[in-house]
Amino acid sequence: MNTALNEAAPAAAPTHPTANKHDLVVTTIGLTKTYNGAAAVDHVDLRVPRGGVYGFLGPNGAGKSTTMKLLLGLTRPSSGSMQVLGHPVSARSPLPAGAIGSLIEGPSFYPRLTGPENLAMVADYLGLSRGRVQHALSTVSLTGQDKKLVKDYSLGMKQRLGLAMALLAQPPLMLLDEPTNGLDPAGVAEIRQLIVDLARQEGTTIIVSSHILSEIEQMADVVGIICDGRLRYQGPLSGLQDDGVIDFTVSDPAGAAALLGEQHIQHELRGRTVRTPMLPEEAVGALVSRIVHGGGTVFRVQTVRKTLEQAFLELTDPLGSPSLPTSTTAAPFTVRGVN
Numbered sequence: 001m002n003t004a005l006n007e008a009a010p011a012a013a014p015t016h017p018t019a020n021k022h023d024l025v026v027t028t029i030g031l032t033k034t035y036n037g038a039a040a041v042d043h044v045d046l047r048v049p050r051g052g053v054y055g056f057l058g059p060n061g062a063g064k065s066t067t068m069k070l071l072l073g074l075t076r077p078s079s080g081s082m083q084v085l086g087h088p089v090s091a092r093s094p095l096p097a098g099a100i101g102s103l104i105e106g107p108s109f110y111p112r113l114t115g116p117e118n119l120a121m122v123a124d125y126l127g128l129s130r131g132r133v134q135h136a137l138s139t140v141s142l143t144g145q146d147k148k149l150v151k152d153y154s155l156g157m158k159q160r161l162g163l164a165m166a167l168l169a170q171p172p173l174m175l176l177d178e179p180t181n182g183l184d185p186a187g188v189a190e191i192r193q194l195i196v197d198l199a200r201q202e203g204t205t206i207i208v209s210s211h212i213l214s215e216i217e218q219m220a221d222v223v224g225i226i227c228d229g230r231l232r233y234q235g236p237l238s239g240l241q242d243d244g245v246i247d248f249t250v251s252d253p254a255g256a257a258a259l260l261g262e263q264h265i266q267h268e269l270r271g272r273t274v275r276t277p278m279l280p281e282e283a284v285g286a287l288v289s290r291i292v293h294g295g296g297t298v299f300r301v302q303t304v305r306k307t308l309e310q311a312f313l314e315l316t317d318p319l320g321s322p323s324l325p326t327s328t329t330a331a332p333f334t335v336r337g338v339n
């Protein structure tokens with residue numbers, strides 16, 4: 001029996017996108033933040049490629065907000081280094097105000113002012129033309145609400161106003177911390193579309209955090225998965241999935257195993273099933289033909305693949321999720337949200 005077939009798909013070590021260092025908007029090396037001796041962010045090496053959406057995924061308390069605050073200079077690292085937009089960032093050399101647009105822990109506004117008035121104040125503070133205000137409002141589809149005070153805004157409107165504030169300076173990089181938190185499904189879809197459009201149409205790099213796999217899956221080109229302060233994976237979501245295995249259900253599993261052994265093909269006996277790693281179609285055909293010619297019966301040949309959700313849970317949940325179904329070639333790929 002070959003135990004290699006049972007190994008979890010991706011190694012826990014982070015993989016890096018293929019981008020070279022000049023294509024990277026954010027690079028961190030060994031970024032660490034401890035509170036009272038406990039690491040909230042633990043030796044994180046981020047590699048965020050230029051343009052597109054980088055999904056920063058992890059369960060509650062994983063270290064997402066702390067990482068974003070470190071990148072924004074809102075808190076200081078305990079150790080490690082950061083390079084943002086080509087500049088080494090430290091307490092001594094922070095990025096200029098407005099260089100990064102951000103939405104962290106719910107935007108704060110003057111509730112007794114209108115949306116445009118709130119944005120105008122930020123434009124003045126950043127030394128920007130007030131002409132940007134209407135453009136930002138129309139980008140987030142918040143026009144026609146000019147008279148309404150922010151205290152009377154819905155949660156979705158406040159999130160959109162927060163996004164408008166973040167993009168007022170047309171920054172090349174935006175950090176959005178759980179921007180869909182608390183929104184209803186329609187609001188979630190709206191904000192998600194807005195983020196994708198900003199990245200595609202304006203060429204903005206957007207780092208967006210979430211604890212919901214399905215949400216990130218619909219937005220992100222590249223993901224970083226963090227848990228207990230450590231980056232467990234970095235790269236395209238597709239990289240989380242393994243090649244899968246093939247299950248041959250046969251009348252004589254020992255005989256089939258012997259045939260595989262002759263060809264030095266790894267295999268594992270599971271009752272009437274013999275499991276192999278993914279094989280070329282020709283090899284599958286040849287094996288089936290030899291079994292049948294030897295008088296055996298092949299009941300089923302099935303490709304079994306771990307779902308994206310299982311791979312994610314294995315990285316972020318020490319107990320994994322043994323009860324979840326695996327997807328097979330017989331059924332469409334299913335990915336459900338993790339709440």
Ligand SMILES: Nc1ncnc2c1ncn2[C@@H]1O[C@H](COP(=O)(O)OP(=O)(O)OP(=O)(O)O)[C@@H](O)[C@H]1O
Pocket residue numbers: 035039040058059060061062063064065066067211
């Ligand atoms: N100012 C602080 N003082 C002490 N501990 C903190 C502080 N800020 C964060 N932490 C701790 O650091 C860890 C990471 O928190 P963080 O808010 O970064 O996680 P998160 O992934 O953003 O979680 P969530 O999805 O719940 O917002 C948690 O254990 C949290 O309690």
